[in-house]
Amino acid sequence: MRLRGNLDRYCVLAVLIAAGAAFPAGAQQPGSAEYNRVFVPAHGTGDTRRPSPGDRWGAYAVSEVNKYTGFVTGLTTEPDAVAAATAMCVERGGVVCAKEATFLNSCAAVATSESRSRWAIEDSLRAATSAAKEECGRECRIRWSGCSDDSSR
Structure with a gap:
C-alpha cells in the first residue's frame, strides 16, 4: 500500500508539472498581456468599449x-x-x-438667457433641447443643438 500511496503522489506531481508547462510563469499574472487576453475587465473596472468606425x-x-x-x-x-x-x-x-x-x-443642446446658460446631453435631440431648457429656466431659449452623428434622432 505504501508504494501505491507514493505512486499516487508522483502521478499528481507529474500532472501539476505538466500543467505548469502549459501555463508559463507569469502567463496568468494580472497585468500581463496573456492575462489580459483571457481575463477581460468587467464594466466599471476598465474601459472595455472600443470605438467603432x-x-x-x-x-x-x-x-x-x-x-x-x-x-x-x-x-x-x-x-x-x-x-x-x-x-x-x-x-x-x-x-x-x-x-x-x-x-x-448622442445629442446636445445649449440654452441661454441674459443671465444664465445651461447645456444637456441626451440620446435624442428632442430630449437634449427639453433638458437644457428645463435646467436653464423659462426665460431661456435654445442657442444651439445637434447630434454628434449628424442625425436628428
Missing part, C-alpha cells in the same frame, strides 16, 4: 472670460472634437476657450 464625437467649448462658445459635431475622435470646438470659440472672439463638454453618438 461609426462613432462620432461632438464638443462644446466656452470662454469663461467673455462667454463666446464653439460647438461641433460629427468628428471621429474626442481630441479632434475638442480642438475644433475650441478653435471655433476662438474664431468667434472667445478669450481662453476651454472644453465644457464632449459627447459620443
Whole structure:
C-alpha cells in the first residue's frame, strides 16, 4: 500500500508539472498581456468599449472670460472634437476657450438667457433641447443643438 500511496503522489506531481508547462510563469499574472487576453475587465473596472468606425464625437467649448462658445459635431475622435470646438470659440472672439463638454453618438443642446446658460446631453435631440431648457429656466431659449452623428434622432 505504501508504494501505491507514493505512486499516487508522483502521478499528481507529474500532472501539476505538466500543467505548469502549459501555463508559463507569469502567463496568468494580472497585468500581463496573456492575462489580459483571457481575463477581460468587467464594466466599471476598465474601459472595455472600443470605438467603432461609426462613432462620432461632438464638443462644446466656452470662454469663461467673455462667454463666446464653439460647438461641433460629427468628428471621429474626442481630441479632434475638442480642438475644433475650441478653435471655433476662438474664431468667434472667445478669450481662453476651454472644453465644457464632449459627447459620443448622442445629442446636445445649449440654452441661454441674459443671465444664465445651461447645456444637456441626451440620446435624442428632442430630449437634449427639453433638458437644457428645463435646467436653464423659462426665460431661456435654445442657442444651439445637434447630434454628434449628424442625425436628428
